[in-house]
Amino acid sequence: MRTFGSEQKTRPPLPPFTRETAIQKVRLAEDAWNSRDPEKVALAYSVDSRWRNRAEFVNGRPEIVTFLTRKWAKELDYRLIKELWAFEGHLIAVRFAYEWHDDSGHWYRSYGNENWEFDADGLMRLRLASINDLPIRESDRRYRWPLGRRPDGHPGLTDLGF
DSSP: OHHHHHOOSSSSSSSSHHHHHHHHHHHHHHHHHTTOOOHHHTTTEEEEEEEEEEEEEEEEEHHHHHHHHHHHHEEEEEEEEEEEEEETTTEEEEEEEEEEOOOTOOOOEEEEEEEEEEEESOOEEEEEEEEEEEOOOGGGGOOOOSSSSOTTTSSHHHHTTO
């Protein structure tokens, strides 16, 4: 079994969320996913976290790491933007879009929504994701920042008209 060395017992901000802390939680998730580091990303989820990602079901951190490793081996040059949709108490809903290409050089923009449920320690215990892929031309890409964290001044989903 994989160990998660820098594991935190709590993952601020903690619920119940305010608008400000919900936005912060969403940006922290976006930043982690843009790192494309499966073990780093997995630390934001409870050890028994459950996911539905498209039609795939993932349970616990080791499966999260396996899933994300496989995902980012296929979805190359992945860049993601998440935006808060709604929140209440320990629940957050987000919408997102990310761009990537396959190993044949075909580009896609994937759009979706996620529903998140957090435990009292701020770890995500449930993630339900619905995602659709749209083939795009390379010239239609809108996410052109260097790989990694989206720059603070880069437009968000609403600003881009997504």
